[in-house]
Amino acid sequence: MKSIAIVSDSAFKNNRVNPVGKILSKNIRDVFGSNVHINNYYIDQLTDHDIIKENLILVMASSRANMIKDYVENPSNIIVVKRTFLKSGVYPLFSIPKDTDVLVVNDDIETVLESVSSLYHIGVNHVNLVPFEKGKSYTYIHTAISPSELELIPNYIENKIDVGSRVIDISTILFIIKTLKIQDKETQMNFYDYYQKIFSPNDSIEDNYNNLLVRTEELDFLLDLSHDGILLTDQKGKILIHNKRFREILDITKNQIDKHLHNILPELNFKQYYHHKTIDDLIHYHNKYINVVKKEIIHYNKDIKMYFSFQEVTYIKKLEQNLTHKLRQKGHVAKYTFTDIVSQSKTISTIIEKSKKIAQSDLTVLITGESGTGKEVLAQALHNVSKRKNQPFIAINAAAIPENLLESELFGYAKGSFTGALKDGKKGIFEMASTGTIFLDEIGDMPNHLQSKLLRVLQEKQITPIGADHIIDIDVRIIAATHKNPIEMVETGSFRRDLFYRLNIFPLELPPLRKRKEDILLLLNHFTNYKYNFSDACIEILQAYNWPGNIRELSNVAHYIKTLDEGPLLTPYALPNYIIPALSIQKPVFDSKEQITIPFKKEYICLEEKTNLKISISVLQAIKLLNEINKTSGRKHLLELLKKSALALQESELRRIIKHLDAMDLIIIKKGRTGNFITEKGLQFLTIYQQNS
Numbered sequence: 001m002k003s004i005a006i007v008s009d010s011a012f013k014n015n016r017v018n019p020v021g022k023i024l025s026k027n028i029r030d031v032f033g034s035n036v037h038i039n040n041y042y043i044d045q046l047t048d049h050d051i052i053k054e055n056l057i058l059v060m061a062s063s064r065a066n067m068i069k070d071y072v073e074n075p076s077n078i079i080v081v082k083r084t085f086l087k088s089g090v091y092p093l094f095s096i097p098k099d100t101d102v103l104v105v106n107d108d109i110e111t112v113l114e115s116v117s118s119l120y121h122i123g124v125n126h127v128n129l130v131p132f133e134k135g136k137s138y139t140y141i142h143t144a145i146s147p148s149e150l151e152l153i154p155n156y157i158e159n160k161i162d163v164g165s166r167v168i169d170i171s172t173i174l175f176i177i178k179t180l181k182i183q184d185k186e187t188q189m190n191f192y193d194y195y196q197k198i199f200s201p202n203d204s205i206e207d208n209y210n211n212l213l214v215r216t217e218e219l220d221f222l223l224d225l226s227h228d229g230i231l232l233t234d235q236k237g238k239i240l241i242h243n244k245r246f247r248e249i250l251d252i253t254k255n256q257i258d259k260h261l262h263n264i265l266p267e268l269n270f271k272q273y274y275h276h277k278t279i280d281d282l283i284h285y286h287n288k289y290i291n292v293v294k295k296e297i298i299h300y301n302k303d304i305k306m307y308f309s310f311q312e313v314t315y316i317k318k319l320e321q322n323l324t325h326k327l328r329q330k331g332h333v334a335k336y337t338f339t340d341i342v343s344q345s346k347t348i349s350t351i352i353e354k355s356k357k358i359a360q361s362d363l364t365v366l367i368t369g370e371s372g373t374g375k376e377v378l379a380q381a382l383h384n385v386s387k388r389k390n391q392p393f394i395a396i397n398a399a400a401i402p403e404n405l406l407e408s409e410l411f412g413y414a415k416g417s418f419t420g421a422l423k424d425g426k427k428g429i430f431e432m433a434s435t436g437t438i439f440l441d442e443i444g445d446m447p448n449h450l451q452s453k454l455l456r457v458l459q460e461k462q463i464t465p466i467g468a469d470h471i472i473d474i475d476v477r478i479i480a481a482t483h484k485n486p487i488e489m490v491e492t493g494s495f496r497r498d499l500f501y502r503l504n505i506f507p508l509e510l511p512p513l514r515k516r517k518e519d520i521l522l523l524l525n526h527f528t529n530y531k532y533n534f535s536d537a538c539i540e541i542l543q544a545y546n547w548p549g550n551i552r553e554l555s556n557v558a559h560y561i562k563t564l565d566e567g568p569l570l571t572p573y574a575l576p577n578y579i580i581p582a583l584s585i586q587k588p589v590f591d592s593k594e595q596i597t598i599p600f601k602k603e604y605i606c607l608e609e610k611t612n613l614k615i616s617i618s619v620l621q622a623i624k625l626l627n628e629i630n631k632t633s634g635r636k637h638l639l640e641l642l643k644k645s646a647l648a649l650q651e652s653e654l655r656r657i658i659k660h661l662d663a664m665d666l667i668i669i670k671k672g673r674t675g676n677f678i679t680e681k682g683l684q685f686l687t688i689y690q691q692n693s
C-alpha cells in the first residue's frame, strides 16, 4: 500500500492541538479512501534516529522541506502542499460591500499573511484585507474573517465570518494521484466530489462572478413572482433592484435601474420617506390606492439601503377575502340568524327587536344569561344582520382555554417569542377576525391581567402580539357574553369595573327557560320536528322541571325522546329519569308547621310524624301520575316509577305510606290488580303543597 507522510511544525500550537495534520489527513482520506496509509510527523519532535520513508512527504512550506531533508530517506519524495479554501467558506465574502475593511485573523502573523495571500489569490480583492497583529487595536473595523479560529477575533468586531480551515488544493491532489498512480474508479469519483467543493487555481474570479450572476438571475425570477412591488435603493434613492410588479403598480414601462426614485415619480414626493427608518403609508396614484411600506436594510454596518414594498389596496382586499374564505372553511362563520331563534316569549321578541337595531352600529354588546340560554345563537344572529355579515365571526371561550394560552389565542405572537412557539409566529383572533366580529364567551372567567389588556385594546383599537415590536390596528366588533352576574362580579372585585362599562354599552339579558315556560313545548316540538304529542302528565312534568341547562338541556331531552321513539303519544315514561324527580318535589315544602294552610294541617303533621314527608308526597304524586295515564298503580308499578325518580324504596315502607295516605283519605286502595287511586282531597293536598313550594 502506498504511504504518505504529513509533516507539520508541531503537535501543539499556542497550547492547542495543531489541527493541520488532522485536516490534511481528512482531505487525503476524502479522495484516496483506504488506498493510502497516512503518518503524521512533527518537525519539533524529529530525532536523529527518525527516517521518513513514505512514498510521498507533504510539507507546508519550502522552508520546511529544507529543514527535514536530513530525516528523509528520499528527499525527492518531498512535496510542498498548496492550500486553498472551501467554496462554502468563501462565497459569503463576495457579498461584503466593496472597499470594506476586513480583518483577517489567525493565530500568528505568518498564517495570517498566508491566508491573506490565498484569499487574494482566489479573487477576494474587492475588499481591503487587513492582516491581524496581536496587541494592535482595530476598533474602526466591523468585519473580521478567520479560518476556523473565531475565538481569536477581538470581541469588539460585530461581524465574524468563519471561512473554514484551508484544505489541500487541486494541483497537489493531482500530483499525488500521478505520483502514486492511484487511478481506481472510486478515487476518480471522490476526486470529482472534492473538486466541486474547493477553489481550484482554474477557478478564475470571472467564474465566481458568473456563478453569482446565475444566482442574480434566479433572484430576479423570484422577485418577479411576487405579488408585491419590490424596490431596493441606496440611501439617496438610486434604484438598485426593482421587480415587474413594482413597474406595473406604478405604471412604469422601462427598466429604471440606476435612476433616482424621486425623479422617476416626482409627483409622489418619495424624498419625504428617505429620512424615516420605517414607513407604512397609503398613497393615491393614477386612481389607485397603494400601500407603501419602507424599511432600512443595514449591510455590514456600512451600507444602508432602502427597501420599499408596494401593494395595491384592491389586492390587499382580495387577500382579506381569501382569508375570510379560509375562515369560513375553518368554521369561523356565524350560521344562526334571527329566524333560527324559536320562541313565543314576549321577552325574547323584545330582545330580538332590540338586537336588530343594535346590529347596525359597531358598538359593543354584552349578553348575559344562564348557560344554554342561547347567548351565542343571539350573537351570531346579530352579526348576520350587521354590515360585517360577510366577514368572519370568531368565537372564543375564555373559560375553555388554559390561561397561559388565552393571551396568545387572543393577540397572537411574533415568531420566536418563546420556546414552543410556531416558527412563523401566530395570528391572534383579533387579527384573524379583522373586519368581522369576535364573540368573547364567558368573559367573566377572563384572568385579571388579560382584562386589563383587553381594556387597552378596546380603548386604543390596536394590539401588540406577544414578543412583537409592532402594533396592529384592529377593526373588529366585540360581542361579549357571560353566564355570571357581571354587576356582582364588579362588586366583589373579580371583574374590572372600567372593562364592564366598556363592554356593557348594549346589555341584553336572556331569561332562563323556566321563566319562559311557554317556550318549553314549542322548543321540544321544534327539536323533535313536531313528530309527537305530549300527554298532559308529560307536559306537567316538563313544565315543573326547572331546566338548569336551559335550551341546551332541552335539546338533549329531545334527542333522548327521538332515540327511544315511544310515540306518537308520549307519557312520562318517554322522558329521561332525571326529569322525573320534579315529581318528588325536592325543596322543603313548608318551612314551619305554622305556615301550613288549613284544612290540611292535620294530614301534613300526621305524614311528617309517621312517615318521611317528602317520600310520601312523591308516592302520592306517582299515584296521581299513574292514574292519569291509566296505568295500574299497584305497589309494583309504584316502586318502578319511584325508582326512575331516583327514589329507591323498600316495599314494606311503601306499604306503610300507602296505609297512612289511605287512612287520611288522600287515596283509595282498590281491591284487585287496579291498585291505588288519588282522591279529590289528595289532589287538593298536592296542589296546596305545590303552591307553597
Ligand SMILES: Nc1ncnc2c1ncn2[C@@H]1O[C@H](COP(=O)(O)OP(=O)(O)OP(=O)(O)O)[C@@H](O)[C@H]1O
Pocket (backbone or CB within 6 Å): 340, 341, 342, 343, 369, 370, 371, 372, 373, 374, 375, 376, 377, 378, 441, 482, 483, 551, 552, 555
Ligand atoms: N331560541 C333558540 N331556538 C333554537 N335553538 C336555540 C335557541 N337558543 C339556543 N338554542 C340552542 O341551544 C344550544 C345552546 O345555545 P348557545 O350555545 O347559544 O347558549 P349559550 O347561552 O351561549 O351557552 P353557554 O353559556 O353554555 O355558552 C345550541 O345548540 C343552540 O342551537
